[in-house]
Amino acid sequence: MASHPAVASQQAMVAAAQQGVSNARWQYFPTPSISVQGAKAGSADAAYAGDSRVAVLALTQPLWTGGRIEAGVDKAHAYAQGARASLAESQQQLAIRVVQAYGDWLSAHRKRAAYQVGLDQHIRLKDQVARRIHEGQAAESDLALAQSRIASLEADMAMTHTQEQVSLGRLSQLLGQPVLSTALALSTAQAWPISLGADDLLSKAQAFSPALARARSNALAQLATIAEAKSATLPELSLRLEHQQGNFNYSGGPQHSRAFIQINSRLGAGLSSLGAVQEAVQRHGAALADIEAQQRSLAEQVMNDHATLITTQSRRLSLQTSADLSERVLASWDRQYLSGRKTWQDLMNSAREQVQVQAQLADLEGTQLVASWRLALTTGELQVPAEQK
Numbered sequence: 001m002a003s004h005p006a007v008a009s010q011q012a013m014v015a016a017a018q019q020g021v022s023n024a025r026w027q028y029f030p031t032p033s034i035s036v037q038g039a040k041a042g043s044a045d046a047a048y049a050g051d052s053r054v055a056v057l058a059l060t061q062p063l064w065t066g067g068r069i070e071a072g073v074d075k076a077h078a079y080a081q082g083a084r085a086s087l088a089e090s091q092q093q094l095a096i097r098v099v100q101a102y103g104d105w106l107s108a109h110r111k112r113a114a115y116q117v118g119l120d121q122h123i124r125l126k127d128q129v130a131r132r133i134h135e136g137q138a139a140e141s142d143l144a145l146a147q148s149r150i151a152s153l154e155a156d157m158a159m160t161h162t163q164e165q166v167s168l169g170r171l172s173q174l175l176g177q178p179v180l181s182t183a184l185a186l187s188t189a190q191a192w193p194i195s196l197g198a199d200d201l202l203s204k205a206q207a208f209s210p211a212l213a214r215a216r217s218n219a220l221a222q223l224a225t226i227a228e229a230k231s232a233t234l235p236e237l238s239l240r241l242e243h244q245q246g247n248f249n250y251s252g253g254p255q256h257s258r259a260f261i262q263i264n265s266r267l268g269a270g271l272s273s274l275g276a277v278q279e280a281v282q283r284h285g286a287a288l289a290d291i292e293a294q295q296r297s298l299a300e301q302v303m304n305d306h307a308t309l310i311t312t313q314s315r316r317l318s319l320q321t322s323a324d325l326s327e328r329v330l331a332s333w334d335r336q337y338l339s340g341r342k343t344w345q346d347l348m349n350s351a352r353e354q355v356q357v358q359a360q361l362a363d364l365e366g367t368q369l370v371a372s373w374r375l376a377l378t379t380g381e382l383q384v385p386a387e388q389k
Helices: 005-028 068-134 140-175 181-185 198-208 210-231 272-338 344-379
Strands: 031-038 053-064 236-245 256-264
Touching: 005 068, 068 140, 068 181, 068 210, 068 344, 140 181, 140 344, 198 272, 198 344, 210 272, 272 344
Parallel strands: none
Antiparallel strands: 031 053, 053 236, 236 256
């Protein structure tokens, strides 16, 4: 969040939007202008018988604009709010991407460790059956089965190693610096504690959501655009003060100061002003629909993450129990195989089941971590430090 270019881009947009508010407020002030004209005409041209150059300094102060300036300020404020919401949304999405990449790494790292334990176990069993074959107590097919399972585990390890490296690459790109598995493994994260129910989580998420705040700001901006477009159908009243030096009609005359009350129309070509109003109304309708879409998307995400947490918590207890039992079963069946009460196929299946349960636990741990941290970020339980906003 402190160094990613996506955040830097949004921070620049916030600064630009704040400048837009300042610019909109300046519209209340008079507009200065200066005009200098030079003319070269024939001696018989009576209209330009005076000075060859005329300078006019003027100030134009709007008195009534039909709400145009107010609408412009409101629109600028809405865009500034939207820019700040977009910055918060960018930070939130970056945080979620970091959590997702970390969760993927954790799953792959734990699975690779489980496969390594299983591989060591299978190599021990292969050596055991090889000795029994040498002693004439086992068939060659038993060794082939052990070698096949070892090859399968080696393939699984290679796949999880690739997944681990891909996750580390994503984290390195997000952080802008190399991230090593050895460094992450020194202190692994735990699932974020979530104690609220689904309805409370959704309420908090809707109140905190920067995406919803951005959509609402856009709707406010479109309302201001409607008011701005409607003001274009009305005349504007302004006061103009000017000071003139020189005169094309005669030379050597005095300087003149004047005041004008002006009424100007800004209707545009044909019925374009009315069309602009209708366009703004349609854009406001689209902005309202976007708010509804964001609300539904947020509700879907919160409900899915909450359901995932509930499911993973119960599954984790079951899998942990299964892992403990499978370890004891493997040790028991190893002894029973040596005594002839279990077949080699039974023993190999038990060893494979132990590895599979440990791999499922690793996947479950990553899933639970990602879902809980994403909920914490979505509901505002875990927020960006103030100095980074």
